[in-house]
Amino acid sequence: xxxxxxxxxxxxxxxxxxxxxxxxxxxxxxxxxxxxxxxxxxxxxxxxxxxxxxxxxxxxxxxxxxxxxxxxxxxxxxxxxxxxxxxxxxxxxxxxxxxxxxxxxxxxxxxxxxxxxxxxxxxxxxxxxxxxxxxxxxxxxxxxxxxxxxxxxxxxxxxxxxxxxxxxxxxxxxxxxxxxxxxxxxxxxxxxxxxxxxxxxxxxxxxxxxxxxxxxxxxxxxxxxxxxxxxxxxxxxxxxxxxxxxxxxxxxxxxxxxxxxxxxxxxxxxxxxxxxxxxxxxxxxxxxxxxxxxxxxxxxxxxxxxxxxxxxxxxxxxxxxxxxxxxxxxxxx
Amino acid sequence: xxxxxxxxxxxxxxxxxxxxxxxxxxxxxxxxxxxxxxxxxxxxxxxxxxxxxxxxxxxxxxxxxxxxxxxxxxxxxxxxxxxxxxxxxxxxxxxxxxxxxxxxxxxxxxxxxxxxxxxxxxxxxxxxxxxxxxxxxxxxxxxxxxxxxxxxxxxxxxxxxxxxxxxxxxxxxxxxxxxxxxxxxxxxxxxxxxxxxxxxxxxxxxxxxxxxxxxxxxxxxxxxxxxxxxxxxxxxxxxxxxxxxxxxxxxxxxxxxxxxxxxxxxxxxxxxxxxxxxxxxxxxxxxxxxxxxxxxxxxxxxxxxxxxxxxxxxxxxxxxxxxxxxx
Numbered sequence: 001x002x003x004x005x006x007x008x009x010x011x012x013x014x015x016x017x018x019x020x021x022x023x024x025x026x027x028x029x030x031x032x033x034x035x036x037x038x039x040x041x042x043x044x045x046x047x048x049x050x051x052x053x054x055x056x057x058x059x060x061x062x063x064x065x066x067x068x069x070x071x072x073x074x075x076x077x078x079x080x081x082x083x084x085x086x087x088x089x090x091x092x093x094x095x096x097x098x099x100x101x102x103x104x105x106x107x108x109x110x111x112x113x114x115x116x117x118x119x120x121x122x123x124x125x126x127x128x129x130x131x132x133x134x135x136x137x138x139x140x141x142x143x144x145x146x147x148x149x150x151x152x153x154x155x156x157x158x159x160x161x162x163x164x165x166x167x168x169x170x171x172x173x174x175x176x177x178x179x180x181x182x183x184x185x186x187x188x189x190x191x192x193x194x195x196x197x198x199x200x201x202x203x204x205x206x207x208x209x210x211x212x213x214x215x216x217x218x219x220x221x222x223x224x225x226x227x228x229x230x231x232x233x234x235x236x237x238x239x240x241x242x243x244x245x246x247x248x249x250x251x252x253x254x255x256x257x258x259x260x261x262x263x264x265x266x267x268x269x270x271x272x273x274x275x276x277x278x279x280x281x282x283x284x285x286x287x288x289x290x291x292x293x294x295x296x297x298x299x300x301x302x303x304x305x306x307x308x309x310x311x312x313x314x315x316x317x318x319x320x321x322x323x324x325x326x327x328x329x330x331x332x333x
Numbered sequence: 334x335x336x337x338x339x340x341x342x343x344x345x346x347x348x349x350x351x352x353x354x355x356x357x358x359x360x361x362x363x364x365x366x367x368x369x370x371x372x373x374x375x376x377x378x379x380x381x382x383x384x385x386x387x388x389x390x391x392x393x394x395x396x397x398x399x400x401x402x403x404x405x406x407x408x409x410x411x412x413x414x415x416x417x418x419x420x421x422x423x424x425x426x427x428x429x430x431x432x433x434x435x436x437x438x439x440x441x442x443x444x445x446x447x448x449x450x451x452x453x454x455x456x457x458x459x460x461x462x463x464x465x466x467x468x469x470x471x472x473x474x475x476x477x478x479x480x481x482x483x484x485x486x487x488x489x490x491x492x493x494x495x496x497x498x499x500x501x502x503x504x505x506x507x508x509x510x511x512x513x514x515x516x517x518x519x520x521x522x523x524x525x526x527x528x529x530x531x532x533x534x535x536x537x538x539x540x541x542x543x544x545x546x547x548x549x550x551x552x553x554x555x556x557x558x559x560x561x562x563x564x565x566x567x568x569x570x571x572x573x574x575x576x577x578x579x580x581x582x583x584x585x586x587x588x589x590x591x592x593x594x595x596x597x598x599x600x601x602x603x604x605x606x607x608x609x610x611x612x613x614x615x616x617x618x619x620x621x622x623x624x625x626x627x628x629x630x631x632x633x634x635x636x637x638x639x640x641x642x643x644x645x646x647x648x649x650x651x652x653x654x655x656x657x658x659x660x
Binding site: 082087137147149150151153154155157158160161162164165168169183258259302305306307308310311312314315318319321322325326 | 635641
């Protein structure tokens with residue numbers, strides 16, 4: 001029974017991805033999709049599939065998976081089931097980094113003077129700075145995981161104010177670009193962005209494989225974990241840094257798609273249990289499914305307008321967060 | 334205390350007068366005087382009379398209303414980080430207004446105010462209801478997290494509404510960033526009446542609010558109808574927040590900072606805290622408005638962002654003091 005349930009999410013994600021490739025401003029039946037995939041379909045089908053739909057779906061999948069895993073690492077490292085990249089100010093910090101990058105390296109004609117491929121690095125820098133600030137603030141009174149969330153909320157508000165000021169101060173062209181990007185959407189996807197995110201994934205995979213075992217040990221309390229031979233502090237910091245970097249990579253290409261990093265790990269834990277390896281795979285799978293699904297939903301429901309996918313994930317994710325909050329409150333009361 | 338009050342009032346006056354003089358263009362006192370008394374009719378006079386005086390009035394009313402709303406929320410919930418912006422009440426009002434403008438563009442200001450107030454009430458009920466049902470009384474943390482999440486939800490809803498209706502996009506984006514510039518003054522009288530009523534009610538209940546600062550059981554045994562008082566005053570706070578959102582868009586952190594400044598100044602009973610919060614709210618409104626003109630000179634900055642720059646350090650300082658009950 002449980003085995004059958006576990007195979008549902010990967011199959012569902014594949015199905016959603018297939019539908020997402022088929023549905024758009026012009027519907028493409030399955031046989032034409034397959035034909036175009038192998039270069040046998042009509043020229044128009046091939047262009048739509050290879051230049052528009054495929055990068056969009058792939059980008060959504062890679063970004064969603066990255067956000068899901070980042071959230072899972074964050075929740076494990078802080079031992080806080082409510083921790084999520086969008087709540088801890090990491091997403092807004094990445095936004096600050098990207099905007100500073102836009103402002104610093106634009107010339108008078110509003111063109112970037114350096115390669116846009118540096119943008120993820122700028123996002124990572126901003127995310128790391130804000131995450132480190134939250135970490136340092138919370139470290140000094142490390143007693144409470146809830147306090148961490150509060151510092152995160154405060155720093156997110158600060159980052160948000162800086163973003164607003166920079167958008168207004170910057171050139172108009174950059175401002176509209178930044179607004180579209182901030183709202184979190186994948187409709188401008190191209191292969192370059194898929195490439196950036198794919199490389200980021202390749203880079204973190206070995207680290208992820210290494211950290212799976214320590215993460216299982218980290219589930220014990222600190223003393224027991226130490227007695228199993230684990231360097232708790234180092235593992236925790238490694239998991240946090242990895243989480244921040246993965247969030248930054250995803251945010252730098254798709255913008256602020258919130259709440260995926262919160263929900264995907266939770267659902268993964270419900271479905272796949274608390275072992276780290278299956279939970280990571282599950283979180284990646286469910287995160288990818290969430291973002292592809294949200295993007296599909298906005299495409300199908302609001303055609304031809306481009307509503308950002310981030311709005312949909314927030315509309316679904318925020319109520320779930322409230323539910324978790326209430327449940328946790330009851331558990332403490 | 335007395336020194337603080339005199340200094341604060343003088344600072345308010347000075348900021349108000351400075352706000353008439355300073356901006357993208359700086360005017361001499363003579364020009365300002367001529368414009369205000371109606372003696373002159375040149376460009377300078379028009380700018381001062383039709384742009385700077387209205388935004389000064391708005392800054393005063395909105396600042397005072399948010400300061401009082403913040404104080405009421407903090408006192409009633411005994412929660413030092415309660416504030417209309419952080420608790421999602423402003424977002425509720427804003428969502429109401431966005432919905433109204435999308436469904437019925439060009440609605441009269443009285444309608445906008447009532448819808449904003451309704452939205453604020455709804456959001457406040459939702460957030461406090463959630464925090465209550467989370468158990469453990471109203472832990473500040475639960476409350477704040479519930480507020481931030483409800484705000485995120487409402488903001489996502491607003492995003493969808495705005496994108497679905499591009500005709501109102503420009504108008505709304507400008508209004509949503511929170512600013513005192515170019516706002517219609519038609520509704521100012523409604524807002525002033527609302528503010529006066531709010532001040533009257535809270536001053537009348539100042540004694541009960543003092544008693545409520547002990548615990549609920551003590552207050553109850555001293556004859557304070559705790560539940561009624563709490564919900565009544567939360568409604569007043571939500572209405573004040575709704576009014577200010579209808580006037581100036583959502584402005585966060587002002588309602589957090591003003592009551593804390595009042596406490597720092599030495600006010601203890603609510604008979605002192607209420608006027609001082611009003612005064613510091615006004616001061617912050619006027620000061621923030623002035624900062625908003627220069628922080629990105631010559632572009633105008635949204636007041637909300639300016640307030641966040643002041644408010645976040647304060648919030649962090651408050652969190653670092655171990656006064657907060659944390660689960």
